[in-house]
Amino acid sequence: MKLEFEMDTYKSEIKPTWCPGCGDFAVLRALQTAIHALQLEPWNLLIVSGIGCSSNLPHFLSTYGFHAIHGRALPVAEGAKLANPELEVIVTGGDGDGYGIGVGHFIHAMRRNFDITYLVMNNQIYGLTTGQASPTSEKGMKTKSTPIEGVIENPVDPISLALASGATYVARAFSGDVKTMAELVKNGIQHHGFALIDCMSPCVTYNKINTYDFFRERVYDLQKEGHDSSDMKAAFAKAIEWPFVQRDRIPLGLFYRTEDVPTYEDLEPALKKGPPVRQPLGVENPDELLREFL
Amino acid sequence: MAKNDLVFRIGGAAGDGVSSTAESFAKMSARSGLHTWTYSSYQSVIRGGHVWTQIRGSLGPVLSHGVDPDVVVALNQQSMDVHQGDVVEGGAIVYDTDGTKPDPAKLRRNVRLIGIPLRKKAQTLSPNALMRNTVALGAVVKLFDIDFRHVESAFKDIWGDKKPEIVQQNIAAAKLGAEAVGQMGGSLNLGLPYSNEAKYLMTGNEAICLGALAAGVKFLAQYPMTPASSILHWMASHGPKYGVVVKQVEDELAAMNMTVGAGFAGVRAMTATSGGGFCLMVEAIGQAGMTETPLVAVLVQRSGPSTGLPTKTEQGDLNLALGAGQGDWPRAILAPRNPEECFRQAAQAFNLAEIYQTPIILISDLYLGEGYRTVEKLDFNVPIVRGMMAADGGTAKDFMRYRITESGVSPRALPGMKGFQHVAATDEHMENSELISDVLAGLPEHVEERRKMHAKRMRKLDGLRKDTPPPELWGPKNADLTLLIWGSTWGPAHEAIIQVDETEGVKVNSLEFPTIFPFHAEQTEQLLRGAKQTLAVEGNYTGQFTRLLRAETGHKADRFYGKSDGEPFTWRDIADHILEAVA
Ligand SMILES: Cc1ncc(C[n+]2csc(CCOP(=O)(O)OP(=O)(O)O)c2C)c(N)n1
Ligand code: SF4
Ligand SMILES: [Mg+2]
Numbered sequence: 001m002k003l004e005f006e007m008d009t010y011k012s013e014i015k016p017t018w019c020p021g022c023g024d025f026a027v028l029r030a031l032q033t034a035i036h037a038l039q040l041e042p043w044n045l046l047i048v049s050g051i052g053c054s055s056n057l058p059h060f061l062s063t064y065g066f067h068a069i070h071g072r073a074l075p076v077a078e079g080a081k082l083a084n085p086e087l088e089v090i091v092t093g094g095d096g097d098g099y100g101i102g103v104g105h106f107i108h109a110m111r112r113n114f115d116i117t118y119l120v121m122n123n124q125i126y127g128l129t130t131g132q133a134s135p136t137s138e139k140g141m142k143t144k145s146t147p148i149e150g151v152i153e154n155p156v157d158p159i160s161l162a163l164a165s166g167a168t169y170v171a172r173a174f175s176g177d178v179k180t181m182a183e184l185v186k187n188g189i190q191h192h193g194f195a196l197i198d199c200m201s202p203c204v205t206y207n208k209i210n211t212y213d214f215f216r217e218r219v220y221d222l223q224k225e226g227h228d229s230s231d232m233k234a235a236f237a238k239a240i241e242w243p244f245v246q247r248d249r250i251p252l253g254l255f256y257r258t259e260d261v262p263t264y265e266d267l268e269p270a271l272k273k274g275p276p277v278r279q280p281l282g283v284e285n286p287d288e289l290l291r292e293f294l
Numbered sequence: 295m296a297k298n299d300l301v302f303r304i305g306g307a308a309g310d311g312v313s314s315t316a317e318s319f320a321k322m323s324a325r326s327g328l329h330t331w332t333y334s335s336y337q338s339v340i341r342g343g344h345v346w347t348q349i350r351g352s353l354g355p356v357l358s359h360g361v362d363p364d365v366v367v368a369l370n371q372q373s374m375d376v377h378q379g380d381v382v383e384g385g386a387i388v389y390d391t392d393g394t395k396p397d398p399a400k401l402r403r404n405v406r407l408i409g410i411p412l413r414k415k416a417q418t419l420s421p422n423a424l425m426r427n428t429v430a431l432g433a434v435v436k437l438f439d440i441d442f443r444h445v446e447s448a449f450k451d452i453w454g455d456k457k458p459e460i461v462q463q464n465i466a467a468a469k470l471g472a473e474a475v476g477q478m479g480g481s482l483n484l485g486l487p488y489s490n491e492a493k494y495l496m497t498g499n500e501a502i503c504l505g506a507l508a509a510g511v512k513f514l515a516q517y518p519m520t521p522a523s524s525i526l527h528w529m530a531s532h533g534p535k536y537g538v539v540v541k542q543v544e545d546e547l548a549a550m551n552m553t554v555g556a557g558f559a560g561v562r563a564m565t566a567t568s569g570g571g572f573c574l575m576v577e578a579i580g581q582a583g584m585t586e587t588p589l590v591a592v593l594v595q596r597s598g599p600s601t602g603l604p605t606k607t608e609q610g611d612l613n614l615a616l617g618a619g620q621g622d623w624p625r626a627i628l629a630p631r632n633p634e635e636c637f638r639q640a641a642q643a644f645n646l647a648e649i650y651q652t653p654i655i656l657i658s659d660l661y662l663g664e665g666y667r668t669v670e671k672l673d674f675n676v677p678i679v680r681g682m683m684a685a686d687g688g689t690a691k692d693f694m695r696y697r698i699t700e701s702g703v704s705p706r707a708l709p710g711m712k713g714f715q716h717v718a719a720t721d722e723h724m725e726n727s728e729l730i731s732d733v734l735a736g737l738p739e740h741v742e743e744r745r746k747m748h749a750k751r752m753r754k755l756d757g758l759r760k761d762t763p764p765p766e767l768w769g770p771k772n773a774d775l776t777l778l779i780w781g782s783t784w785g786p787a788h789e790a791i792i793q794v795d796e797t798e799g800v801k802v803n804s805l806e807f808p809t810i811f812p813f814h815a816e817q818t819e820q821l822l823r824g825a826k827q828t829l830a831v832e833g834n835y836t837g838q839f840t841r842l843l844r845a846e847t848g849h850k851a852d853r854f855y856g857k858s859d860g861e862p863f864t865w866r867d868i869a870d871h872i873l874e875a876v877a
Contacts, residue, residue, distance in 0.1 A: 017732050043712045048555070051720070058717050059729065064709040065717030066558055067729075068551065069581045075548040079555025079563065080709065082539045083513055087559065087709050105551075108544040269534040270512075277560045277708070279537040281510020286674035289504070289532075293494045294325075 007036050012062045023175035023201030023212075024054050024121050030178050030199075031090070031119065032061065034186035045088045048077040050102060052094035053128045054121035054201070071101030074109045077116055084277040085115075085265045088189065095122040099156045100135040106158075110165035110194050112264040117188045117195045120158065123203035124210045131206030138243060141209055158198045159239040159255055163232065168193035170235065170256045174219055175201045176212050177252075184254065193263050200250075215250065218242075222253035229254045297484055298353040300328070300438050301360040304430075305346035305377050306369030308337055314452075315367075315427040316347035319434065320495060320666045321451070322444040323351035327489030331785070332666040333359035333862060338520070338604040344372050349666075353486065357789035359665070361866050364482065365437050367430045368394055381405050386482060388433045388471075390426065406482075408433060410474045419470075420463045428464045432471025439481045441490060442472070494669050498662035498782075499524045501633035501669065502566075502592055505640025507536055508674045511590075512561035515541045515552040517571055520604050521660035522594040525566040546571035550578035550591070557582065557589040558718060560708035562644045566592035569611040570601065572618070579653050580619025585718040586696070586704065586751070588647035588654075588681070590640070595659040597860045606860030607660035609781055609833035615655050616811060616842065624702070624754040626762055627655045627811040630662065631784035633669045635808065639763075641676040646761060648681040650754045651706055657810065659833065661862040662782035682706060684714050694725040698746055702753030722747060755812045762809035764817045769803030774876050776825040777804035778851055780839050782862070783831055789865035794872050802872055810839065813846040822849055829853040829875050831868055 010032050018024050035045060045063035049055035051070035058065030064087075068076045073091045081089045098106050098120045109116065125143065126132040132145035136158070140150040162170045169191040173181035181199060188195030202212050228234050235256035242250045265271055273279060283289055302319060306312045313334055323330040328351030337343035350360040362382045368374040368389040379400045381387055387396060391409040398407075410433060416425035435445055449464045475481070496504075503525055506514075514533065516526040526542060533540040539556075543549050549565045556563035567575065572593050582589050595611045597603035615627050626646055630636040636658065643654040684693050684705035690713025697704045704725075707714030721729040724743050734740040767776075769791050779787050787804050794800040805821055805828075807814075822828070830840040830851035835858045840851050855871045857863060 014728055041712075043715055044710055046559070046709045056729075056732065059719075059727070062715055064715050065727075066555070066585070067717055067719040067721065068554070069577055069720050072547065072551040072578060072581075075543070075551035076555035076558070078548075079513065079515065079552030079557075080559035081555075082541070082552070083556040083559035083561040083563065084708075084710060104544055105548055108548070268539060270537055270539040272534075273537045276512035276537055276539055276556075277710075279512060281512075281562070281678055282676075283507050283536060283674050286508070286672070289507070289674075290494060290672065293496045293500070294492050 003039060005036060005039055005042070007032065010035055010042060010061055010063070012060055014059045016060050017056060018053060019205050021204040022053070023123060023203065024057065026175035026178045026181065027119060027121050027199050027201055028057055028060055030173070030181035030185050033178070033182035034189060037186050038189060040088055044086065045090065046080055047090045047092060048073045048080065049091065050093040050097035051128070052097050054092065054094040055097055057092045071097050072105065073097065074102060074105040074118070078109060078114055081114055081116060081265065082268065082276070084275050085271060086275050089116045090189065091116060091118045093120060094127065095120060095124060095136045096126045096134045099158055103135070103156070107161065107165045110162055110167040110196070113166055113168055113193045113261050115192055115194070115263045115265055117185070117197070119185065119197050119199055121199050121201040122158070123201050123207055125203050125207040127203045127206055138209065155243050157239065157244060158196065160236065162196045163235055163239060163256055167196050168258050168261050169195035171196070171254045172198045172200065172252050174215050174252055175199060176216055180252070191257065192259055193261055218248060218250040219252045220249055222251045222255065227253070229257050232256055298486070299350055299356070299360065300484060300486060301348065301350045301363040302365045302434060302438070303346055303348045303363035303377060304367040304369070305344065305373030308339055308343045308345050309341040310369050311424040311427045312345050312347055312369065315431055316349060317666070318448045318452070319431060320349050321448050322435065322440055323349060324495040324668050325444045325447065325490070325492040326351065326440050327491045327493065328352055329354065329356040329493065330495055330666065330668045331356045331359050333661065334664065335861070336605050344376065346373065346377065356668070357785040358865050361864050364484070365434055367434060369427070369430070370394060384482070386437055388430050406479060408475060408478055410471065415470045416467055419467050425463065425467050428467040429471040432468030433475045435468065436472035436475040437482050438484065439486070441488065494671060495666050496633055496669060497524065497664055497666055498630065498633050498636045498658055499594065499664065500528055501636035502640045502656065502658070503528045503532070504672060505637035506564055506590070506644070507538070508637070508676045509641040509644040510562050510678060511538055511564055511644065513539050513553065513556035513563040514565065515543050515549040516566050517543055517546045517549050519568045519571045521596055521663045522566045522568050522571070522592065524664065525592060546574035547578065550575035553589045554578060554582045554587050557587045558585070562648070564590040564592065566594065568594050568596050569598050569614060572611065572614060576618040580621065580623055581720050582653045583619060583623030583625060583751070584720050586651040587718065588651050590643045590647055590654050590656065592656045592658065594663040595657065597858065603860040605660070607833065607862050608858055608860065609659055609783070610835070610838070610858060612657065612810065612834070612838040612842070615657050622752060624650065624652050624751055624758065625655060625811065626758045626809065627657055628762065629657050629781045629808060629810050631781060631806065631808065632662070633667050634672070636662070637672050639808070645677065645679045646758065649679055649703070649761070650758055651681065651703060652754060657781065659782050685711055690714055695727055696723060696725045696747065698725060698750050700753070701757055702750045703757070759812040759814060762812070764809070764814045765805055765807050765821060767803055767805050767821045770801045771824065773801045773803040774826055775802045775872060776822070776828045777802060778828055778830040778840065778843065779804050780807045780810060780832065783833060786863040786865045787831060787868050790868035790872060793865055793869050798873065800872065800876055807839070810842070813842065815846045818843070819847050822847070827852045827875060829855060829871060831855045831863070831871070833863065834858050
């Protein structure tokens, strides 16, 4: 069967500017594969990002994009989604962007359960600003900003945070396995509700600890080990395995998914009339409106 | 001179129901046909602390909340202590004889003391403590000879058909108050000929909401902050009916960023806040300037710095609005002077935002935003102009979102429009959205690309200057003194000008600025040419506007009267400074 959109339809003319070997190439590829598999219309797809190496991603695709400021991709995306809920809205960015400066928005977007897919390229470092500690840097990691003792804070665990905050699709992927990542992204886009896909995406330039090999030695597939992704308690138990409980085994795959929760868009009263972007402007009967002031 | 207005002040502790009683009275005044104006002085706590509201009703247009009251209701001893000395000769003080005592030595001549056991009387009807305010209100209505039917209709508005017994109890309570006054000398006999033709009464914030609705706003994201919160409240209850998404969000960062997202997706979008919240919005409003995203931001000022005086007025955030965001980007700042202008400018702001694809800031303040004023019937037939869209003529093939144009405005496309896909970028970019920082930085072309793109955006200021309302000169042409004013200072300033003319024969006019930025320098210079002496009056410490005026025109105001004590200007404040200047 001939598909309407080829893989290349989704590519823009701009070549990715990432370092050779950067994990973000895999995330771009996985996203492109997913939207191709779903045959999404590029003009009805909006990709919003913040600032960071990873946040440059929207430029490399032929969809609509909004390359926002650092840490604010989610609220920009939420505003766009509310204005036009018919858009497929995907947010991309880094760990600093989403779990550091933007972590407040991260929690609130999830508790609202917007129908938005969020791909975080988690390299456990600040790439664009040349290698400072990130909120997911491991304890003890020496970086430009933690040169003496290494990081002395605990890392943020985005998976537990997402489960606790009301995300309804929570997954972790790895840039070393594009195929599985693409599948998780595709399912995330199709999911009706907020989907977080935390993508372990090695920074080959500034993170010499959490490398491809580091992950290859440790990752395992949740689904292959029979994890029940409809069970929130089991999801929490799996979530805390890494980095909290131990460092030897890192679960990948779908932690949790439920379709039973209405999205924000389902509940917002103003959207009952249809997409605001298509509603008539102005007030039909001003006298009725003015009466309360008389 | 026959008296043509009434001034009523009510004071009590926070939680005593002062503001709702005052609101009811304001409604009655407007329904009696009086031009009405209110000012509430209140605290940032919910219980305790002293609060008072002043309402002025006038046969002719009213320009300020007035100075000294004809009638004071003192709901506690503190209110008595604070306000008894202000009551005009021949006026009256209504108070609860249980627990409140006037000090005759502090009163002006012939002030009538109307002591009523307010609480005891109220308790004969209902255990509700707030009912004593209704007894007092009945007394005030009688003192001013207001038609009792307005009392009944005000209570019906509040409790509606659902609680007829409460309406009846309150009517009975008001009657008790009125009867008490009847037994203690009757009304003040002000002789105001009430027309009883109801006038529209609203706050500046409500007028902004109405203007936004008239212009077709479809999105409001906001985080509560006095004195902007009533915009959120009004829109939350009315918006959905008109298809407006109204969202209280996690903080002002989110409020502005969501507004940017909604504006980008193609709806008319707004946010509102006060100075503290606006501080959190500055990075994101610059983002809108850079990505050329339309939006309207309402900044209702209160006293700063920092948390400041949360419930007090000031005009101290002009520099904040002028300088918000890093780098230079085009913006317009409109400063409404009264509710009618709040309505008109709010509606206009959405057109400007979309025509010029950039943020428009509406700067107001607590005095204007929260005070109730009567207004003429608002005309909802406002022009709606949505600006240049790529699909209107251009083809997808040669579409570039940031095309360099003479006006600085490039064709816009909304997500969903087939073939016009592009990335809106906060990094400096080329016509096709490609980032200069990534691709070109280091190459010599970068300098030219950047220069061209920056100049393109800034050219929008020329159009904005043409499309925004110019400065206006109000009052006699040949004046001894010209006031320089903006925003809510308008009312008290006009009243001061009228008063000094009537009482002293001093001729003063005022140069006022419905648009603060882009500055209309040429017209300003022209209008200033005939000025003999200038007095800048603004509600801040350093003269933020006065300095802008000097920077833009070279004109240094001869005199400056800045006020930042939290209370609004009264006409008398300004009149005193006028007389000092022309002495
Ligand atoms: C408000 C603000 N603060 C700081 C920066 C500088 N900055 C740009 S990207 C970045 C961190 C990027 O890290 P991450 O989000 O993990 O992205 P990565 O480059 O690793 O993909 C920082 C601190 C900025 N652009 N804006
Ligand atoms: S610095 Fe790191 S994150 Fe950035 S592009 Fe290079 S490898 Fe990727
Ligand atoms: Mg990172």
